[in-house]
Amino acid sequence: MRQNLFARTIFLFLLIFALAAPTQAGEPTDQMKLTIDKIIDILNDPALKGPAKAEERRTQMRRVADERFDWREMARRSLAKHWKQRTEEEKREFVPLFTDLLERAYLKRIENYSGDKVSYDDEKVKGKYSLVKVKIFTDKQVEIPVAYKMQKKGSEWMIYDVSIEGVSLVKNYRKQFDSVILSSSYEGLVDKLKEKVAKN
Template sequence: MKKFFLSLFFLFSLVPAHAADAGMSPDALVRGVSDDVLSIVRHDKAIQAGDTRRVVDLVEEKVLPHFNFRRMTMLAVGKDWRQASPEQQNKLVDAFRTLLVRTYSNALTQYRDQTIGYKPLKVGEADTSVRVQTEVRQAGAQPINIDYSLEKTSEGWKVFDVVVAGVSLVTNYRGTFAQEIRVGGVDGLIRSLEQKNRNLAATPAHS
């Protein structure tokens, strides 16, 4: 599971905001901008030293506009999403978004010399949902498959799930969320997520 979390930093490193061209294919989007962002990670001394705040800023600036956090949250919550009020749904989205950013920003500081391979993708004009398949290669270890599920929207392609070594991000959370809701209802899940975020925020960043 640790490998799952550490590998997910690529979900934040491949899609900077300025490349959100509605006419760009999803694989071209991922492939075309990865070198730029990974170059920042390689050469930014603060990030290499483990400065989580610097990484959070990078994620906020270059990644978040390309993720559909509402759909991600809805998929992670599953059937219980329908019982949540609009206000509760908004709180769930905000809390889950914050949790993902704070959790995986730490993983981005673990980047060293990994490289990325891309598998061919055919996208038809009528396709509105695709999976971009990539492979993270690192010396002395087996490659890690990371697939990005994207949907086509009026604002361009948006990521709504990431599958690392066969494990779906949203599915990985679904069981935990369902248990939290069984115990404390939707408000209980919101409180749990907010508490986790407070704990992560209280953890000092490395400098």
């Protein structure tokens, strides 16, 4: 079940604040709402409806997601100690590969949104970091707590991790990546990620 929850992470983020109950939003929430509006506009655009427009629709959604997700920071935290051992060339290869893996896996699911309801719980800001907590109520009335970790870069609040039921997306990938690297090699991990991207 937890794997299924991770598979829903990105599109739940994209819809979360558009459906949340009214609250006194802080700057991180306000910026995310702008992102949500863009995604909803894309999903509701008649000119982008249907299978024939799927690639164009996902390209536009990918562009919007790129504005709010700090993929490089997520990749760095997911590789953890192995990141420091990588050359700049390897990092330049890994970040877009990691990004492509997540986007390809999740963007299709955004279009299958099934009416989950969201309750906004809390927003905490400490310096350049913020934590946004929500509860998602599925169509089967299952309550799922989700927390979004964000870091301010310039004037923007960027997501660098998502936790579902207390389980961190970044830590989950970190464990998987570390296992593959230790049992095989970094090159072996890159090959596996390329295979997954190709399948999606």
